[in-house]
């Protein structure tokens with residue numbers, strides 16, 4: 001089954017994710033409206049600037065559709081996308097708010113303090129090269145959330161049911177392993193829904 005994977009295409013690192021999705025053999029669909037959202041088996045929320053993305057989501061009147069989509073379908077939030085997905089954000093009101101994590105924005109310093117480190121991501125890869133750019137961290141998780149990676153004691157990748165989020169930018173390297181993990185989540189969910 002060829003999966004249709006959406007990339008929220010309002011702002012941020014859209015093209016790089018499209019390329020990664022296609023390299024994994026799935027169809028990439030740019031999501032700008034609720035009609036686009038209806039076509040996809042899973043959704044990727046890219047990095048960028050969460051406040052700008054939220055403004056554009058509101059302008060497109062897309063928040064209810066995104067929240068409804070998230071009730072059933074897999075969503076992968078990277079960096080700013082993690083912030084969009086978090087049920088709590090320190091000192092801010094949440095956006096889509098469905099993944100049971102608390103996010104702290106800009107927790108790893110400024111743009112000039114960007115860095116790349118090898119990370120061990122549980123169930124994905126032992127040495128994933130992770131690029132952090134004004135990245136958020138996950139300061140706490142609901143007890144059923146699976147922590148997939150930490151960096152210097154901070155949670156930087158986690159999975160909650162059909163949600164996965166990471167602080168870093170997987171699309172900036174050629175490593176497709178995390179995208180493949182997300183596609184497997186999408187495939188599993190789609191098969192589950194067909195079986196019902």
Ligand code: GLN
Pocket residue numbers: 046047048049050051078079080081083105106133134135136
């Ligand atoms: N600092 C950004 C935010 O708070 C996230 C940075 C990123 O996506 N690279 O939304």
